[in-house]
Amino acid sequence: MKINDYEVPEGLYYTKEHEWVKLEGSSCRIGVSDYAQKSLHEVVFVDLPKVGAKIVRSQSLGSVESVKAVADVFAPISGEITEINVKLVDSPELVNQQPYGDGWIAVVKPSNLEAEIKNLLDARGYADFLKTQIK
Amino acid sequence: MLVSRRTQLYDFHVRNGHMVEFAGFEMPLWYQGIVPECKAVRNSVGIFDVSHMGRVLISGEGSTAFLDYVTTNDVAALEVGRAHYSVMCNEKGGIIDDIVLNRLAEKRYLMVFNAGNREKDLAWLKMKAERFSVEIQHISDEVSMFAVQGPNAQRVLEEICNEDLSQIPRFGGRYVDLDGVKATVTRTGYTGEDGFEVFTWDSPIEKPSRAVTVWNAILDHGKSSHIQPCGLGARDVLRLEAGMCLYGSDITELTTPLQARLSFVVKLTKNEFIGRDALAREKAEGVKKVRVGLKVLEAGIPRAEYDILKDSQVLGKVTSGSFSPTTNQGIAMGYVPREYSKIGENMEIRVRVKNLRAAITSFPFYDTSKYGWQRTQA
Numbered sequence: 001m002k003i004n005d006y007e008v009p010e011g012l013y014y015t016k017e018h019e020w021v022k023l024e025g026s027s028c029r030i031g032v033s034d035y036a037q038k039s040l041h042e043v044v045f046v047d048l049p050k051v052g053a054k055i056v057r058s059q060s061l062g063s064v065e066s067v068k069a070v071a072d073v074f075a076p077i078s079g080e081i082t083e084i085n086v087k088l089v090d091s092p093e094l095v096n097q098q099p100y101g102d103g104w105i106a107v108v109k110p111s112n113l114e115a116e117i118k119n120l121l122d123a124r125g126y127a128d129f130l131k132t133q134i135k
Numbered sequence: 136m137l138v139s140r141r142t143q144l145y146d147f148h149v150r151n152g153h154m155v156e157f158a159g160f161e162m163p164l165w166y167q168g169i170v171p172e173c174k175a176v177r178n179s180v181g182i183f184d185v186s187h188m189g190r191v192l193i194s195g196e197g198s199t200a201f202l203d204y205v206t207t208n209d210v211a212a213l214e215v216g217r218a219h220y221s222v223m224c225n226e227k228g229g230i231i232d233d234i235v236l237n238r239l240a241e242k243r244y245l246m247v248f249n250a251g252n253r254e255k256d257l258a259w260l261k262m263k264a265e266r267f268s269v270e271i272q273h274i275s276d277e278v279s280m281f282a283v284q285g286p287n288a289q290r291v292l293e294e295i296c297n298e299d300l301s302q303i304p305r306f307g308g309r310y311v312d313l314d315g316v317k318a319t320v321t322r323t324g325y326t327g328e329d330g331f332e333v334f335t336w337d338s339p340i341e342k343p344s345r346a347v348t349v350w351n352a353i354l355d356h357g358k359s360s361h362i363q364p365c366g367l368g369a370r371d372v373l374r375l376e377a378g379m380c381l382y383g384s385d386i387t388e389l390t391t392p393l394q395a396r397l398s399f400v401v402k403l404t405k406n407e408f409i410g411r412d413a414l415a416r417e418k419a420e421g422v423k424k425v426r427v428g429l430k431v432l433e434a435g436i437p438r439a440e441y442d443i444l445k446d447s448q449v450l451g452k453v454t455s456g457s458f459s460p461t462t463n464q465g466i467a468m469g470y471v472p473r474e475y476s477k478i479g480e481n482m483e484i485r486v487r488v489k490n491l492r493a494a495i496t497s498f499p500f501y502d503t504s505k506y507g508w509q510r511t512q513a
Contacts, residue, residue, distance in 0.1 A: 041153070041168060041169075042168045044436075044458045044460075045434065045435070045436050045458060047435065047486075047487075060487075063487070065436050066169070066458075067169040067170065067372055067457055067460065068164075068169065068368050068371070068372075068457065070436070070438060089434065
């Protein structure tokens with residue numbers, strides 16, 4: 001669905017900090033939302049976590065940065081990083097071009113998904129939240 | 136209620152730009168984006184509305200003596216039709232503001248200062264002017280100011296100008312007609328590139344038609360050079376790449392021009408001026424901390440307030456930091472103890488949870504054979 005200019009694909013989970021989570025079997029792929037990338041405008045650097053790093057829900061796992069601004073990427077779920085998007089090292093603009101596609105940030109092996117997924121918003125819930133953020 | 140102020144170009148900015156509040160003004164942060172706007176200025180030409188800057192006319196019998204007293208550079212030596220960079224200091228040598236002073240006539244000067252210091256500077260000037268025969272006229276809201284910057288700036292401006300702009304030297308200026316409108320152009324700027332600042336007279340905010348005419352004419356005639364309107368974001372990145380200070384970040388009332396490496400505008404041998412004793416003392420005793428440039432040697436972007444370290448010891452703080460679209464790396468300015476300020480000295484900048492390797496670098500950050508005003512004269 002689309003809220004103003006912002007894409008909110010169905011089937012993903014979201015946080016109020018504008019990360020998305022996609023369930024892929026026993027793993028979760030994560031990234032930042034269309035709203036997040038449009039707010040930053042030109043992404044020039046992504047500070048990626050390391051493979052093997054343990055991440056804790058709501059804590060920063062890295063950052064997405066424009067020329068003038070830094071946005072933390074907060075872990076939407078706890079777990080271990082199993083894969084990172086190394087394409088972002090040379091092409092951080094993928095976050096702008098395909099926030100839900102080639103601009104993904106990492107794949108996580110969740111440690112407590114069943115409990116933590118309740119904290120995430122579905123597309124409808126995130127869309128409603130976005131409406132409150134947009135004047 | 137605090138109402139944000141606007142410039143003569145407000146309608147254009149709202150239609151085309153991403154707006155932010157800066158120093159009490161509603162201004163564009165960017166139009167197309169900071170990166171393409173920086174590239175336009177380095178490679179061709181960009182235009183900035185800088186009408187939020189403070190401007191005063193200082194005239195009268197005592198104007199030269201007064202300006203020599205309130206600023207640190209040598210005003211008596213400034214020729215008519217020329218401008219210089221300077222600072223105003225307090226009695227302790229701390230920087231009240233950095234300015235550009237244009238000598239329009241023998242006893243008539245145009246001082247340009249920072250938007251955020253409009254009220255402070257005006258009050259300071261008036262207070263210090265008491266024993267001089269001068270008139271201080273605040274014209275910030277009566278005269279628009281644009282910066283046309285980049286290697287193609289002269290070519291674009293010449294198309295609407297009745298004068299041969301190639302005759303204007305760097306930091307020179309003159310009265311001209313631009314598309315039939317009376318203006319003053321000076322070969323100055325805040326980007327490190329060749330370019331001009333354009334003052335359109337008699338274009339008050341309530342009646343901005345002359346300012347809008349000049350702005351639109353420059354945009355029109357710049358089309359073939361792919362002129363880009365540029366916002367405050369590009370302005371800040373370009374000045375940082377050039378190694379120029381931003382007041383409030385890199386220089387404040389707590390820093391002296393000697394610490395900021397602006398001693399080229401401090402003329403200790405001229406007559407008494409405010410701050411001279413303190414600056415002379417600091418010079419004699421040795422400057423303890425100095426402003427340096429830092430380039431990051433790995434991926435990562437330094438930001439203001441981040442710590443600068445050497446061997447795990449915190450030596451100072453970043454005062455300005457950014458990604459540089461021109462050099463494609465993180466760059467910063469900050470203050471370190473003088474003994475650590477040698478070019479090439481290896482340092483670290485703490486970026487959130489990790490330390491980035493960085494090296495002390497001379498200004499400007501870019502390759503001066505490829506970028507900056509000097510290459511256009513080659």
